[in-house]
Amino acid sequence: MEPVFAFPLDLDKHDGEGRAQRLHHQLRAAILEGRLTPGTELPATRRVATAYGIARNTVIAAYDLLMAEGYLLTRPGAKAVVADVTPAQVAVKRKRLPRERRQNTVDWLALAPRREPPANAKPEPAAFQLGVPEHRYFPLDVWRRLLVHALPFAQPAAFGYPPTEGQPLLRAAIAQHAGYARAVACDEHDVLVTTGAQQAFDLLARVFVTRGQTKVAVEDPGYPPLCTAMLAAGAQLVPIPVDDEGICVDHLTSDIRIVYVTPSHQFPTGVPMSMKRRHALLEFARKNGALIIEDDYDGEFRYGSQPLDALQTLDRDSTVAYVGTFSKSLFPSLRIGYIVAPAWALDMLIAAKHCTDSAGNVQVQDALARFILEGHLARHVRKMRKHYALRREAMLASFADELAPWFEAVPALAGIHLCARYRDRREAGRILTQTRQHAIGAQPVSDFLLERRSRASSVAAGDGIAFGFGRIEAEDISAAMKRLSRALKRA
Numbered sequence: 001m002e003p004v005f006a007f008p009l010d011l012d013k014h015d016g017e018g019r020a021q022r023l024h025h026q027l028r029a030a031i032l033e034g035r036l037t038p039g040t041e042l043p044a045t046r047r048v049a050t051a052y053g054i055a056r057n058t059v060i061a062a063y064d065l066l067m068a069e070g071y072l073l074t075r076p077g078a079k080a081v082v083a084d085v086t087p088a089q090v091a092v093k094r095k096r097l098p099r100e101r102r103q104n105t106v107d108w109l110a111l112a113p114r115r116e117p118p119a120n121a122k123p124e125p126a127a128f129q130l131g132v133p134e135h136r137y138f139p140l141d142v143w144r145r146l147l148v149h150a151l152p153f154a155q156p157a158a159f160g161y162p163p164t165e166g167q168p169l170l171r172a173a174i175a176q177h178a179g180y181a182r183a184v185a186c187d188e189h190d191v192l193v194t195t196g197a198q199q200a201f202d203l204l205a206r207v208f209v210t211r212g213q214t215k216v217a218v219e220d221p222g223y224p225p226l227c228t229a230m231l232a233a234g235a236q237l238v239p240i241p242v243d244d245e246g247i248c249v250d251h252l253t254s255d256i257r258i259v260y261v262t263p264s265h266q267f268p269t270g271v272p273m274s275m276k277r278r279h280a281l282l283e284f285a286r287k288n289g290a291l292i293i294e295d296d297y298d299g300e301f302r303y304g305s306q307p308l309d310a311l312q313t314l315d316r317d318s319t320v321a322y323v324g325t326f327s328k329s330l331f332p333s334l335r336i337g338y339i340v341a342p343a344w345a346l347d348m349l350i351a352a353k354h355c356t357d358s359a360g361n362v363q364v365q366d367a368l369a370r371f372i373l374e375g376h377l378a379r380h381v382r383k384m385r386k387h388y389a390l391r392r393e394a395m396l397a398s399f400a401d402e403l404a405p406w407f408e409a410v411p412a413l414a415g416i417h418l419c420a421r422y423r424d425r426r427e428a429g430r431i432l433t434q435t436r437q438h439a440i441g442a443q444p445v446s447d448f449l450l451e452r453r454s455r456a457s458s459v460a461a462g463d464g465i466a467f468g469f470g471r472i473e474a475e476d477i478s479a480a481m482k483r484l485s486r487a488l489k490r491a
Helices: 019-032 045-052 056-068 140-150 168-182 196-208 224-232 275-288 343-356 362-373 376-400 425-438 474-490
Strands: 191-194 215-220 236-243 256-261 291-295 320-325 337-340 407-409 417-422 464-468
Touching: 019 056, 045 056, 140 362, 168 191, 168 320, 168 337, 168 362, 168 376, 191 196, 191 343, 196 224, 196 256, 196 291, 196 320, 196 337, 196 343, 215 224, 224 236, 224 256, 256 275, 275 291, 362 376, 376 407, 376 417, 376 474, 417 425, 425 464, 425 474
Parallel strands: 215 236, 215 256, 256 291, 291 320
Antiparallel strands: 191 337, 320 337, 407 417, 417 464
């Protein structure tokens, strides 16, 4: 006989507790823990009685108790169904894992960023939020056409499992784009398509981190999601300070095996890594057998002078894994990133991806490949670079004019955010309070510090605020900065 419930029931008498009470308690626990979901029909009392060798009246008594408590709903001529028991009706205590089972587990709740619900139904948009690109100028009609074209109506093979490393057409398109936009030296065989940059970080951590042993140097301040991926893999993070030339290479020690950097537009300070530091970092990696993870998250949007070469372009010893993403150049929900990996590392990364996420969405990958190869990405980047340049100029003008008594802009040649230092760090608290009210979404650099070291002269010590300009027009930036200036004068 098939079991009537998808979970075991223990109906033997214990401590004077009758079978009706035990059945009632175990079914109630199953409802509260989600094993019996709202709307589920309970089996007939006669069937339960027969299956467990108990009296039918025992089952009826347990069901009646559950109905009286509101856990079951009755319908004339139909089976009882599980009610929708909301948290407001009953508080459920979450059981913690026993200590012996927690010793070798990752505390994901501690690692993951908290996602707080908005305080009201219509929260004010975070206009100066970091890392959010403009969506209003995206060529949606083109994207829609390419998505429809990618639907596999006449391609039976497309209904199967695609290659783990990504669609060949997209890998070729990414190699072309990376070579054109950032002079990255690669072909399609060097590219691994990932579900955003975060999966790229996760794969690199899984493959190259030995739990409890591998030391990973990270920029401080730096990018929290990378740190999360490395910590989850069991890495020992080594915070390295950042100054106006980028990561301080002379702070690296010979036992470091991975170095993570954002050389084009350091996150969050925005400073570009100097050419001297780039060569010094490559020499460190060559000499010590270290892997460099180069995160070029928004390097397509560059302004002014000729951009410095990517580390991957300068690399002659296969020490750089170059990570790119389309979250900034297109939109975050696309969830496509990539690794241009050294030849010796690529097969291991593909194997690790296959074990955890065998393949991505074929239709989206094919549509993106066509979007790149038909020139739409290059046109979109050129168009958005003009919009972002105007916003950047408006922000720089504000820092040089009405906000000059409080801020000094940090030089940045790329990206969709700017950082500004406090001129008098003794006023940091007052300035930050007003900034949070009048430049919603801007974040203090101190939010991204891994190590709370004593304050130093550089922005790396947390003496500044980062302002995103991906989703706010130039005139709105100017108006907001004027309001901020007036508020600081009054405060």
